[in-house]
Every structure is written in structure tokens, then in C-alpha cells.
Amino acid sequence: MSAYTINEICYRCAHDPPFREAMKTDPSGALAGLDLSDEERGAVLAGEVGKLYRMGANTYLLSHLLRYELVGMTLPVYQERLFAAR
Amino acid sequence: MAEIVAAIGVPHTPAFPALVAREGPECETARLYRTVREHLEAVQPDVLVIYDSDHVNTFFFDNWPTFAVGSTARIEGPNDENSGLPHAVVPGDEALADQIYAGGIDAGFDFSLTQKFTIDHSIMVPLHFVTPRLNVPIVPVFINGVAPPLPAAKRCFALGGAVRSAIESWPRNMRVAIVASGSFSLDVGGVLTAPGQRAGVPDRAWVERVVTRLGAGKIDQLLEETTTDQLRRAGNVAGEILNWIALLGMLDGRKPAFIEPQLSHGHAYGIWRWD
Numbered sequence: 001m002s003a004y005t006i007n008e009i010c011y012r013c014a015h016d017p018p019f020r021e022a023m024k025t026d027p028s029g030a031l032a033g034l035d036l037s038d039e040e041r042g043a044v045l046a047g048e049v050g051k052l053y054r055m056g057a058n059t060y061l062l063s064h065l066l067r068y069e070l071v072g073m074t075l076p077v078y079q080e081r082l083f084a085a086r
Numbered sequence: 087m088a089e090i091v092a093a094i095g096v097p098h099t100p101a102f103p104a105l106v107a108r109e110g111p112e113c114e115t116a117r118l119y120r121t122v123r124e125h126l127e128a129v130q131p132d133v134l135v136i137y138d139s140d141h142v143n144t145f146f147f148d149n150w151p152t153f154a155v156g157s158t159a160r161i162e163g164p165n166d167e168n169s170g171l172p173h174a175v176v177p178g179d180e181a182l183a184d185q186i187y188a189g190g191i192d193a194g195f196d197f198s199l200t201q202k203f204t205i206d207h208s209i210m211v212p213l214h215f216v217t218p219r220l221n222v223p224i225v226p227v228f229i230n231g232v233a234p235p236l237p238a239a240k241r242c243f244a245l246g247g248a249v250r251s252a253i254e255s256w257p258r259n260m261r262v263a264i265v266a267s268g269s270f271s272l273d274v275g276g277v278l279t280a281p282g283q284r285a286g287v288p289d290r291a292w293v294e295r296v297v298t299r300l301g302a303g304k305i306d307q308l309l310e311e312t313t314t315d316q317l318r319r320a321g322n323v324a325g326e327i328l329n330w331i332a333l334l335g336m337l338d339g340r341k342p343a344f345i346e347p348q349l350s351h352g353h354a355y356g357i358w359r360w361d
Contacts, residue, residue: 004147011146014166053277059322060232061142063275066284067168079281086277 003056005035009044010061013068023070047071049078050085088182088256091129091360093264093337094122095330097353098211100168106215118346118355119215125344125357126216131263133179134217134224135186135249136209137329138267139231141166143206151198152237153245155190156205156226157183163205171210179223182256186225189252195245208326212267229332231268231325239312242328243305246335266333268326270296271352276322287352289320294347296327297354303341305334321352330356 009031012019022030027045036044043051047070049062059082065071066078096119106116143166145151161178164171190197205226213220227249230236237245253262271289273279278288287293299308312331317324337358344357 007142007147011142015143058142058233059276060274063284066275075282075284078275079279082277083281 003052003058006040006044006052006055006057007061009034010057010064013070014064020068020070024068027071045071047073047077048081049073050081050083053082053085088253088258088260088262089360090250090253090336091131091261091263092125093266093333093358094126094216095266095333095354095356096122096212096216097269097348097351097355098208098267099351099353100170100207100211102211103214104170114348118348121344121346122355122357123216125359126263129263129360130261131222132260133182134222134263134265135182135253136212136224136226136265136267137246137332138205138209138226138228139323139326139329140228141206141208141232141323144200144203144228147233150230150233151200151228152230153190153195154198154200154228155183155187156200156203156228157187158201158203161203161205161224161226164207164210165204166206169207169211169214171207171214174210174220176205176209176213176220177223179225181258182253182260182262183225185256186227186249186252189255190245190248193248193251195248208267212265216265227332229328231328232323234314234318234325236314236317236325236328239309239328239331242331243309243335246332249332250336264333264336266329268329269321269323269351269353270327270330271320272323272326273321274323278319278321287321287350289324290349290352292316292320292324293349293352293354297345297347300330300342300354300356301345303339305339308334324352333358
């Protein structure tokens with residue numbers, strides 16, 4: 001399993017403002033058509049950053065989800081989930 | 087012949103431009119950058135060769151380089167938002183970049199080449215402080231410091247030597263200053279960031295050890311200690327020290343004329359003189 005698409009989603013949240021906006025307003029729609037397994041898609045939509053980290057996502061990139069407060073991320077939620085995966 | 091006239095090491099903390107704007111020219115960060123800038127101004131470089139680690143802004147994993155040279159005349163940045171710096175254009179020195187690229191390849195360092203790229207805060211923040219008019223052309227030499235596996239410290243040190251040879255064998259008259267950008271211990275939104283913080287310094291003891299080794303010129307020891315495990319313990323962007331290590335590979339054992347840490351930030355400011 002490659003974390004490529006998960007990292008790409010995080011990258012686009014920082015670099016692609018229309019995509020970021022879609023991730024705020026209609027995350028399922030934003031991810032439609034992207035090459036993700038059901039498990040990966042579910043983890044992104046649920047903001048399960050610990051799981052995404054375990055899947056191989058780069059943590060600097062994951063922090064873009066926090067920076068832009070996407071998929072329910074606040075600092076306490078982000079850290080609780082990420083630290084649980086250490 | 088092209089000659090190296092100075093080497094400096096600086097941090098690139100994205101919050102620093104706003105912090106210095108807020109706290110004024112006498113705050114610690116402003117003072118430290120000013121010390122470096124004044125030396126750079128005194129040696130009047132024609133070009134800056136900058137060792138830098140892209141934070142997955144310039145490159146992505148569709149084509150991720152371990153080492154890359156950026157060769158173009160017009161470089162835009164920052165391509166990320168965290169520094170709040172205005173979008174700007176920095177001149178690039180294509181001819182020197184091509185010389186470094188070819189010299190590296192010839193010496194066995196198989197650089198990637200990019201002739202179309204933008205740069206992130208890790209170059210724009212240092213330039214904001216050391217060449218604030220953005221008028222000195224740059225050549226970025228990118229070293230992977232953020233996406234493991236990272237290149238070995240000894241390999242980066244040797245790369246610095248190859249870049250130095252490429253510069254010094256170039257027949258154009260030109261004064262070249264070397265810049266290393268980055269921290270020694272830093273975790274940004276990763277598993278080693280302290281609870282309640284967005285970034286932090288997971289291994290302050292490592293920062294102190296690095297600064298001690300740099301100050302004493304104990305470079306062989308530093309190369310031995312800069313292991314994969316040590317970098318992992320020091321945070322998700324701690325590989326930025328590899329930029330400093332490439333710089334050390336150009337110094338012929340020189341000790342720094344100035345080295346001052348900001349331990350709570352996990353980084354330092356350094357100046358190596360050539361006179």
C-alpha cells in the first residue's frame with residue numbers, strides 16, 4: 001500500500017486553494033475519483049491522522065490538515081490521534 | 087577564478103519575519119540575523135549557493151530528489167503560506183548552477199536537475215533577513231532533509247567538497263558565499279511535538295552537542311554522531327542539519343568565527359570567514 005495519494009491530498013490542501021475549499025465544504029466530493037482504498041478514504045474523511053501516519057503518510061504533510069483545520073482537525077484532536085499511533 | 091568568500095548557517099523559522107516586525111531590531115532573532123547579514127555585506131558576494139531542504143513544496147513524491155540543483159534565472163517564492171512573506175522573484179545564477187550540476191555529476195554525485203521550480207519559506211526567510219532586497223542571485227542545492235530515507239551525513243559532507251571544487255574550478259571571476267538553511271532538532275506537527283504545541287524541539291541535548299562540535303571544529307565526531315537514529319529522535323525536519331554538514335564539507339577544517347544557538351528553537355547562527 002502506498003501513501004502517495006494521502007500525501008498528495010495533504011499537499012493539495014496547502015497548494016491548491018479550490019481543492020482546500022472543497023475539503024472544507026464537501027470532503028467526500030473532493031476525494032471522489034481519487035485513487036484511494038475504502039480504508040484510506042474513510043481514514044482521510046474521519047481525520048484519522050494516526051491511521052494515516054501508520055499507513056505511511058509524512059507527518060509534515062499531515063500537519064497541513066491541522067493548519068487549515070480540515071476533516072475536523074484541531075490541535076488537541078490531531079495530537080491525540082497522532083500520538084496514539086506512535 | 088570563482089572564489090568562496092564566506093559561509094553562513096541560519097535558521098528559517100516561518101514565524102521569524104512577523105516576530106521581528108513585532109519586536110523590533112533589538113530582539114534576539116533580529117540581532118542574530120543582523121550579525122550574519124553584516125558579515126555577508128562586508129564580503130560582497132556576487133552569488134549565494136544555498137543548501138536547503140524542500141518541505142515537500144518545491145518537489146513532490148512523483149519525483150523526489152535526494153540531491154538537486156536548481157538552475158534558472160528567475161525563481162519565485164515563497165510557494166507556501168506559513169511565513170506570511172510576500173510573493174517575490176529572486177534572481178538565479180543559471181551559469182553557476184550548471185557548473186555545480188556538471189561538477190557534481192563528474193565527481194560522482196548524481197544530482198537531479200530542475201530548471202523550473204519555486205522555493206519555499208526555507209530559502210525565502212533566510213533571504214528576507216540576510217539579503218532583504220533579494221538582489222543577490224542564488225543557486226539552490228537541495229538536500230532531502232524531511233522525507234526518510236535521508237542521505238548519509240558523510241555523503242552530504244563529501245558533496246560539499248564536490249560543490250566547492252566545482253565552484254573553485256570555474257574560470258569566471260566571482261565571489262561566492264555559501265548558505266546552509268535549517269535546524270538541528272525540530273518537529274513540526276509530528277509525533278515528537280510536545281502536547282499543545284504545533285512545533286517543538288524534541289532533542290535539545292542534540293542541539294547543544296551539535297553547537298559544541300561546530301564551535302570546536304570536531305567535524306569527524308559530528309559526522310559519526312549524525313546517524314539515522316539520531317536524526318529520527320531529533321524530529322521530522324531535523325534532517326535539515328544535512329545542509330549544514332554539506333557546508334562543513336567546504337571548509338577545510340575552519341572553525342566558525344561566530345556560532346550562537348537559540349536552544350529553545352533547536353537551531354543556531356554561524357559564520358565561517360575566509361580571510
